[in-house]
Amino acid sequence: MDVDITIALKKYIRRTCAVLFILIVCIFYIIIRTAQTNDAVIVVEGQIMHRIDNILAPNSGTIEALIVEDGGFVEEGTKLMTIRNTLSDEDLFRLQQNVDLSKRNLEQLQNGSIGSAQRSIHVDENNRDLLEAQDRMERMKSLYEMGAISAAKRDEAIANYEVIKSTSSYSSPVSMKISADAKSIEVAERQVKAAEDALKKAKAGTETVNIFSSKAGMIIELPISSGDHVQAGDVLLQMNIAEHPWIEAEVNGEDVDKVYLGQLVRYRLARMEVRGTVQEISDMEGDNDRKRVVISIPPDESNLGEDADHIKLYFMP
Incomplete structure (x- = not known):
């Protein structure tokens, strides 16, 4: 009976030693592997970046109602403010x-005497081209003063008139009159109506314009207040566009050479582990030892309502 107990005890000891040995080997393996991993993984801090959108004033006016606040998040189509149009005396x-x-x-086109005090030109009857060129030149001058054409078009008409004039021969006085075509008169009539409508609308001064957000995002700068007067083109507000953000980080020292395009990067957003990849690597201005690295954010995680600073990034080997 004592022999059986001894044999059983020896078997137990051998098994225990074997288990302990395996356990020790596993522990050492985990320690070594962890040390190797820590040496290979690059850990830096990054920041979420967004495209910036400037909302501009469509015309001069007064901020009648300001609905949003600095730092607020707005959805696409959100009404931001109301502007009442105003125009200066100028x-x-x-x-x-x-x-x-x-x-x-329009009057000159209808009368066939486009913008000139001297409409009876002493030219040969065969020099109709000269009078037509002068008519066009005077019409272009009038259209330029209205802002309907560029200076280049006006100068082209003047140069064409001077060329024809220099090659024309003057002889017996002949008074000629060129009738404008129906299309030119129709265009001139539309210009008159458009100019009158614009003036009437400006004098009324009662029109209001509602400004809406074209994208979802966070307002990061709101330089205006209710009652402020703004000019056309003034920045009403700036916002970070929520769609398609990215993460930027700076990598320097020995880690610069360990970062490559397509590299897997792990990080956490909203307490969830996320995986992105290195999309862009560029030199920092004036410093070749530092790199600007752009890391992607998966589409499922791209609709972020807040900025996030100090994101811990783990660049996997």
């Missing part, structure tokens, strides 16, 4: 001038 004078010029242009 703007009204310019609009009135456009009406006068457009009416003068």
Whole structure:
């Protein structure tokens, strides 16, 4: 009976030693593997970046109602503010001038005497081209004053007139009159109506314009307040677009050479582990020892309502 107990005890000891040996080997393996992994993984901090959208004033006016606040998050199509149109005396004078010029242009087209005090030109009857060139030149001058054409078009008409004039022979006085075509008169009539409508609308001064957000995002700068006067093109607000954000990080020292395009990067967003890849690597301005690295954010995680600083990034080997 004692022999059986001894044999059983020896078997137990041998098994225990074997288990302990395996356990020790596993522990050493885990320690070594962890040390190797820690040496290979690059850990840096990054920041979520967004495209910035500037909302501009479509025209001059006064902020009648400001609905959003700095730092607020807005969805696509959200009403941001209301602007009441206003125009300065200079703007009204310019609009009135456009009406006068457009009416003068129409009258001259209808009378066949485009913008010239000297409409009876002493030319040979065969020199009709000269009179037509002068008519076009005067019409282009009027349209340029209205802002309907560029200076290049006006100068082209003047140069064409001068060329024809230099090759024309003057002889017996002949008074000629060129009738404008129906299409030119129709265009001039539309210009008169458009100029008059613009002036009428400006004088009314009661129109309001609602400004809406074209994208979802967070307002990061709101330089205006209710009651402020703004000019056309002024920045009303800036916002970070929520769609398609990315992460930027700086990598330096020995880690610069360990980062490559397509490299897997692990990080956490909203307490969830996320995996992205290195999309772009570029030099920092004036420093070749540092790299700017862009890391992707998966589409499922891209609709973020808040910025996130100090994101821990793990660049996998």
